[in-house]
Amino acid sequence: MHYKSPMREPLILGNKDLHDITVDIARPIETKANRWWWALFTISFAAMLWLFGCIFYLIGTGVGVWGLNNSVGWAWDITNFVWWVGIGHAGTLISAVLLLFRQKWRLSINRSSEAMTIFAVVQAGLFPLIHMGRIWMAYWIFPLPNQFGSLWVNFNSPLLWDVFAISTYFSVSLVFWYMGLIPDFAMIRDRAINPIAKKVYAFLSFGWSGRAKHWQRHEVISLVLAGLATPLVLSVHSIVSMDFATSVVAGWHTTIFPPYFVAGAIFGGFAMCQTLLLIARKVLDLQDYITIKHMEYMNIIILVTGSIVGCAYLTELFIAWYSGVELEQYAFLDRATGSYWWAYAIMMTCNVISPQLMWFKKLRRNILFTFILALFVHIGMWFERFVIIITLHRGPLPSSWHDYSPTYVEIGTFVGTCGFFLVLFLLYARTFPVIAQAELKTIVKSSSTKYNKNLHYLDKEELVKLEKINKKK
Amino acid sequence: MSSNKVIYGLFDDDDKVLHATKTLVSKGYTVNEVYSPFPVHGLDTAMGLRYSRMAITSFIYGVLGAFLITLLMWYIMIEDWPMVIGGKPNFSYGQNLPAFIPVTFEATVFCAAHLMVITFLFRCGLYPGRGVFAGSKKYNPDPRTTDDKFLMEICEEDSKKIKKIEAIMKETGAIEIQIGEYKVKKRKKLISIKQYLKNNLSGIFKFLPKKKKS
Numbered sequence: 001m002h003y004k005s006p007m008r009e010p011l012i013l014g015n016k017d018l019h020d021i022t023v024d025i026a027r028p029i030e031t032k033a034n035r036w037w038w039a040l041f042t043i044s045f046a047a048m049l050w051l052f053g054c055i056f057y058l059i060g061t062g063v064g065v066w067g068l069n070n071s072v073g074w075a076w077d078i079t080n081f082v083w084w085v086g087i088g089h090a091g092t093l094i095s096a097v098l099l100l101f102r103q104k105w106r107l108s109i110n111r112s113s114e115a116m117t118i119f120a121v122v123q124a125g126l127f128p129l130i131h132m133g134r135i136w137m138a139y140w141i142f143p144l145p146n147q148f149g150s151l152w153v154n155f156n157s158p159l160l161w162d163v164f165a166i167s168t169y170f171s172v173s174l175v176f177w178y179m180g181l182i183p184d185f186a187m188i189r190d191r192a193i194n195p196i197a198k199k200v201y202a203f204l205s206f207g208w209s210g211r212a213k214h215w216q217r218h219e220v221i222s223l224v225l226a227g228l229a230t231p232l233v234l235s236v237h238s239i240v241s242m243d244f245a246t247s248v249v250a251g252w253h254t255t256i257f258p259p260y261f262v263a264g265a266i267f268g269g270f271a272m273c274q275t276l277l278l279i280a281r282k283v284l285d286l287q288d289y290i291t292i293k294h295m296e297y298m299n300i301i302i303l304v305t306g307s308i309v310g311c312a313y314l315t316e317l318f319i320a321w322y323s324g325v326e327l328e329q330y331a332f333l334d335r336a337t338g339s340y341w342w343a344y345a346i347m348m349t350c351n352v353i354s355p356q357l358m359w360f361k362k363l364r365r366n367i368l369f370t371f372i373l374a375l376f377v378h379i380g381m382w383f384e385r386f387v388i389i390i391t392l393h394r395g396p397l398p399s400s401w402h403d404y405s406p407t408y409v410e411i412g413t414f415v416g417t418c419g420f421f422l423v424l425f426l427l428y429a430r431t432f433p434v435i436a437q438a439e440l441k442t443i444v445k446s447s448s449t450k451y452n453k454n455l456h457y458l459d460k461e462e463l464v465k466l467e468k469i470n471k472k473k
Numbered sequence: 474m475s476s477n478k479v480i481y482g483l484f485d486d487d488d489k490v491l492h493a494t495k496t497l498v499s500k501g502y503t504v505n506e507v508y509s510p511f512p513v514h515g516l517d518t519a520m521g522l523r524y525s526r527m528a529i530t531s532f533i534y535g536v537l538g539a540f541l542i543t544l545l546m547w548y549i550m551i552e553d554w555p556m557v558i559g560g561k562p563n564f565s566y567g568q569n570l571p572a573f574i575p576v577t578f579e580a581t582v583f584c585a586a587h588l589m590v591i592t593f594l595f596r597c598g599l600y601p602g603r604g605v606f607a608g609s610k611k612y613n614p615d616p617r618t619t620d621d622k623f624l625m626e627i628c629e630e631d632s633k634k635i636k637k638i639e640a641i642m643k644e645t646g647a648i649e650i651q652i653g654e655y656k657v658k659k660r661k662k663l664i665s666i667k668q669y670l671k672n673n674l675s676g677i678f679k680f681l682p683k684k685k686k687s
Contacts, residue, residue, distance in 0.1 A: 017621070019621040143545065143549055151554070152549040152553065153549070155576055156550070156569070156572040158575075161579075164575070164576045165579050168579040168582055172582060172583065175590050179590060182599070183619070187619040187620060190613075190616035191620070199605050199606075202605045203601055204601070206594065206599040206601055206603055207598075207599055207603025207605075207612055209508060209613035210509050210510060210613065210618050211506055211507075211597075212506060212520055212522060213525075214597045214599075215512040216517040216522060217525045217593055217596065218512065218593070220525040221527050221531075221589060224527065224528050224531045224585075224589060225586055225589075225590075228582050232579075232582050235578055242575075438511045438512075439511065441621075442511045442512065445487075
């Protein structure tokens, strides 16, 4: 019936049975938030208000309030856009690709990482909108018949591909996430005591009843959605990279961009997963479900994708030299030694060198180290996009060379999106089941400490030790 | 007179409910429904449920999406307003095809995913607001089945058989058994596609004028 691997650590610790899982996952929803939650929420909320302030000022005054100039016509907005879209990718990777590979460890983290995807794409979507300048004409990006002699959108443009890619990605991720949530909302509904909460969760659960035929269909659609989301996630960041790659700008016009962007996106996304989940497991008391082993698995993916990214950086340098195009060579020389050398140095340190520390098992399983390294990866990935975009400051015409520095509006917008993202995630953590409990219950028999006591390679002492390490901060 | 009775057996283990289903089905009873907190693998085949055709619908919707977006892009880029970009006009859809691949892919996924999910909700009768005022009891007899219990539902009229079913349920590990008169939607018995068409098509043919015997 259930295949039990003798070599793997259990994924559910703490002697949990089915009912314990229900109770543990419903607890954050049924209890009141603690002081830490309110403190973090207040700070994030303030940052979010600052974001909307900056946006209103920007729209009211014009894009001139940003530090853009003739050469650098695209800067923090597109950097942030690519950074946020990239962060989203880990969520889809965990829920879709790991489902296709039947990785059981995805079950404790897929819900939260999918939520992270959706909230990150919300932040990403803001930037193209506010960069339009006239946001009230945003609907022009869609192929709508109009009064200007049927002036259509241009389907040859990667910017339009992006519109389709991001909107498809956002809506499909949202639906995938929500379909998984329906049975869990039903669980919350059936436990709820407060009549209003019961009605709200009844509404959200679509009247799910858990019939055999419904479960059968549910499993099929989950599998098909995973199959659809897998090429989708690869296509989205490929298309984002084509915003650059199909241009004729030196340093951008490279065929390596799509795979390199996808690897970078997964790299950055898993780091964000670590950041959010390491806090969530502590605050929501979910250490038994999101274990050190889960963290280690994610760290291994960070190591692999970080190495791919490092490889891509070196390939880029080699191809620039090998192409023999002087402007191309200069673009890369300028990145590494020009006025923004420090950005390049930060990128190289944070993305290429520091993840290599993950080769050490001790470090991979250290929570504090992982948390700090994940922050490094955020910084590194942000600077990767900044380095690419700042190439513009020295184009083919030296008379228009121009350095760029952001204004407080740009900085405020970026910090504000981090706040907005956290506001959404914090609200989610207290109102949604943060672990896909229905799916998690399917692996209780195969990989929890309760049912696998004797079948496990760990003896009792080791198990106690493992639980202790897990509970520690 | 046969009274329409429903037997509910509550189990606390997925393997037990699966075993009970297999035992009952092998003795010729029909398990009308099993409510479970998570998908129990093998339960659908044990109950005799047919495979789900959701994946097929998804494929059809995907093809539809690809077709519609191709039509739209052809009309916009070739037929209605061919743009000349960098001295390179769009002469035919085929010549410009590489530029249209990404959007075609996205539209295919968009339609395949969303329309399949809508079909899923429609087929399962799920919609936002279902059971908000009527209460979930209308659709699910025991709220514990979303937590850690498994509820088996069998419809039976013969009181002798009811006793037998009860005995089997107890034997296979049911922790609670209830018998009541409930209004339950009985699952249709499986028939072959051929039989289905025969049954339904004969109805259609009734509308056709009958051939007059000469």
